[in-house]
Amino acid sequence: MNADPIGVLTGSHYLDGDHSCSEGAIAAGCRFSAGYPITPSTEVVERLASRFPRVGGRFQQFEDELAASIAVLGAVWGGAKAVTVTSGPGFSLMMEHIGLAAITECPVVYINVQRGGPSTGLPTQPAQGDMMQARFGSHGDYRLIALCPNSPQECFDLTLRAFNLAEEYRVPVVVMLDEVVGHMTEKVVIPPADQIEVTPRRYTSKKPGDFKLFEAAEGSLVPEMVKAGDGYRVHVTGLTHDERGYPAMNVVAQDKMVKRQFAKIVENADKIITFEEKNLLGAEAVVVSFGITSRIAEKGMQLAREKGAKVGSFRLITAWPFPEKQIIELSKKVKAFVVPELNMGQMSLEVERLAAGRCRTIPVLHAGGTVHNPEVIAEAILEAVR
Amino acid sequence: MTTGTATKKEKKFRGIVVINHASCKGCAFCVEFCPTKALALEKGFNAKGYHPPYLATPELCNGCDMCGLFCPDFAIFGYREKLEQAA
Amino acid sequence: MSELRENPVNEYLRLDRLPSIWCPGCGIGTTVNCFTRALTESKLDLDKVAIVSGIGCTGRVAGYMNLDSFHTTHGRAIPFATGLKLANPDLKVVVYSGDGDLSAIGGNHLVHAARRNADLLVVCVNNFTYGMTGGQVTPTTPISAVASTTPYGAYEETFNLPNLMDACGAVYVARWTAFHVRQIAKSMGEGLKKKGFRFIEIIAPCPTLYLRRNKLGDGLDEMKYYKEKSVVKNGADTREVGLDYHDKIVVGKFVDRERPTLEEAMDKRFTDVLGAKYVPYTSPGKQPLA
Structure with a gap:
């Protein structure tokens, strides 16, 4: 489907990478963001805080990154497309909820503007030291998608794509900027809304009772979604679970769950990789x-x-x-x-x-x-x- | 299911208690906090090795469902059933 | 002969997940009964009620409730629930978790959600210990009580949770014990009706770890103690309701006031400042069934 024209700032702009990410998110249909300030990523949520009330979105600054990184998951289950943004130590704090997003197959976008580390490191200066953390940072075994823009234009394009991939594969997607890309200002062209392809959430058409939240259809590895309030009475847990979402802490359930969650990325790699x-x-x-x-x-x-x-x-x-x-x-x-x-x-x-x-x-x-x-x-x- | 019949003539209902023996973990909350002291624990065990309750004094049960409110294992509940008018 | 009836709690439970993991004499299940009675009384559309738990014994409540239910990470039920509610304002969102989860690891979220008056009903089952991990000390373990990580007795000052929530601005604060089943159900009913940050603390027995380790008997003994040592003081000054080891327990509804919720404050601010340029958030519509 096409982007909602209300949010799309069609035209040529002189934007930095951080602000361009905000516009990419809005164009993708993101209407919820949770954040906690941290350099050099804060500009992304600052722009969302300013833009959202004018486009029907909600931004909430939370008390820390732990809260921000799970509030977005709550928002997704509430039916919104959601993003949180961080850097350095904040990315470390968000790891637990990237794991929760992975095991609950929650389509959500995390943006990390990389700065020097370890620890507080170089808050205002660039690095690319979180690449393995993006892949392996949360405990346990999972796969996610990570994208690396190299220009403000690509910050727009890839943030948009991150949302689309998240919906396509029901997976957390991380957009990995670095401080220079985040803060460099260049021309960014935002197309008209009817030329922006947006992947809607893949809501099930099954009726409550026939639907299993973690069961992929025949020939697919990606289960359909629902949102809270629609009568499905789903259970979503960070425990190893069966197709219904019920905790199932045994070898068989673990094997089945982890392997399908891996497979949906590994077997679709050709379609994902650019x-x-x-x-x-x-x-x-x-x-x-x-x-x-x-x-x-x-x-x-x-x-x-x-x-x-x-x-x-x-x-x-x-x-x-x-x-x-x-x-x-x-x-x-x-x-x-x-x-x-x-x-x-x-x-x-x-x-x-x-x-x-x-x-x-x-x-x-x-x-x-x-x-x-x-x-x-x-x-x-x-x-x-x- | 065990039923209790209130014996007092003015009673227009009887209390009924339904017990799921298999779910009971024998905490005895229902027995202790039954306002009319109508329940007691069985001497026997259920499959899990706990002593489930039984309606020891059916005529005392007024179907108030206090047992149901207290039971942490959703294993018992009470209700009231209207009695037919005496013919 | 009467017709066979269903336990009235059944429609609220995922029966295929029972029996619960809770120990004999644990009070958590008792509070769940009360919650189901409150839901019945509230006449809410259950499809629009979501329950969010953290981790721990009480954290398992979400999984047993036949509602949209979310078993999140340790301490983070409140921010998850805040995101859920902000994104889907049609929902009634209930957070159901334990003292360790909500007030220790989740303490920062607890105080800030109360401060910003997030529209959540928070039920805190306080059994004075971390049950799931084997009975460690929590911010509510009374001084001198033995826990596995305070083998010589606890020595830290505890949180007086009603006072903490009162100070942070919660619009509704009540405390009961698992013995006070009717009062819990009533409080939960009031909490379900009210908007804003509502907090209900329920003191409940943990027979396996807290009681046994402190030689306080079993769950039933603890319930009897609640019956004997509880003092109902509705409207009590929350500064006066702190708990000491195995001493009297002041229960009641302490706070019931009005304050704009987070969503209301947000809407008002943007309306005042942006006027016609403000585009209010709309709840994602119900998806069409094919």
Whole structure:
């Protein structure tokens, strides 16, 4: 269906990444947000707090991130599309409820504007150190979707897509900005509402009594949704549960529940995964990058090409699920992957695992606080093609 | 189901107590807080090894359902049934 | 011979989930009976009543109720419920949880929800201990009472929950014990009718951990003690209703007042400031059945 025109700020704007996320959420039909202030993500909820009363939405600032990250789940079960936004320590506090969202298959969006860590770290400066936390941060085994915009325009596009994916797969989706992308201001084009595709919640057409909240239809891995108040009298629990949602703390129920929840991401990975490839034809080295680092890497590649390097680019737009097939295929064709990232080695581990020794993986690591010097990336590329 | 018949002539109803023996955990709240002391615990056990209650003095039961309000295991309740007018 | 009748609680319960996990003599089930009676009296459309619990023995109440029910994370029932209510204002939202869940790990949410007058009925079953994890000390364990993590007796000052909720601005505050079944049902009925943050504390026996460890007998002994040592003082100054170990228990309805709810305050503010530009939130409509 198309976006609700009430919320869509159609036109060209000069927006920073954080504000662009807010507009992406509104365009997606999000009408509930809960938040707690934390730099450098606060601008997202500040804009929602200002915009929501004018578009029929509700924003509530809570007493902490624990509250904000579960209030959005309550709102989803109440029938709203909902988002919460955080950074650094706030993302750590939200982990428990990302787990709750995963086990209850709650379509919700979390936005994390990454800053330097660990702990309070560098509140106003960038990093990309939460990539593995986004994937594995909550305890137990689950899969979710994580997207990595590298521009304010993509902050709009990917926040919108995050909501659509959340509804499509009944799964929490995390939008992983970094401080630079969050705070850089660029042109953002917001299309007319009738050109914005929005995935509505997949409400069941079954009658109460025939419906099971955690039973996927034949040939599907994603169960349909309901909301509270419609007579389904559902039970939603963070305990391991059966298809009815009843607690079932046994090996069989655990196996069935966890494996289906994995499968709905793993088996739909091709439909979920997006990436951007450039100059791969004849490339001897491929730079795998994401977020702000992908834009610094452009300069690094340019410098390396000036010195004769045949280098291509593979930009992760979906971080999780990871584009495994594509990396495996590339690893058969190139001498090396160069993986610059603002952490001490996270996505580069994934690349190295998939390359499985077929080619080299050269991480270009930076502890964060600023972006890479493009020359360092260029040097790594030159080493890669040597 | 056990039924009690109020014996006093002015009574227009009788109290009835329904007990689900299998659900009872033998806490005896119903026995202790029965306003007319109509209930007692059985000497025997239910399948789970608890002593469920029984209507020991049926004529005392007035069907007030205090047992039902107290029972933490939803195993007992009382109600009142209108008595036919004496022919 | 009479016709066979159903237990009046049955329509409110997920019978296929019973028997409950609660121990013999535990008071939580008794409070559930009272809640079902209050629901009957309220004549509310049960499809529009949602129940939210945290974690722990009382946290299991949601799972036994045949309502839209949410068993959330430890301490976070209130913010979940706040989000649920804000997103779907047609619902009557009840939070049902224990003293540890609501006042320790969830204490921050409890005080802020009361302050902002979130439109929730909060039922706190206070058995003075963490039952599910084996009887540890909670913010309500009376001084000198033994818990598994205070083996020589508790020594911290406790929360006087009615006073805490009163101070935070709750519009309705009552305390009863599990012995006061009729009064609990009445209070819950009043709570269901009223808007804003309503708080009902129910002192209840935990025979397996709190009572046994303190050599206070079984659940029935505790209920008898409630009967003997409770003093009804409606309208009591909440500063005077703190609890000491195995001492008298002041019960009653302490607070009943009016204050704009969170939603009302929000609406008023935006209407005042934005005027015609304010687009009020509308509850997501009932989905059409195919």
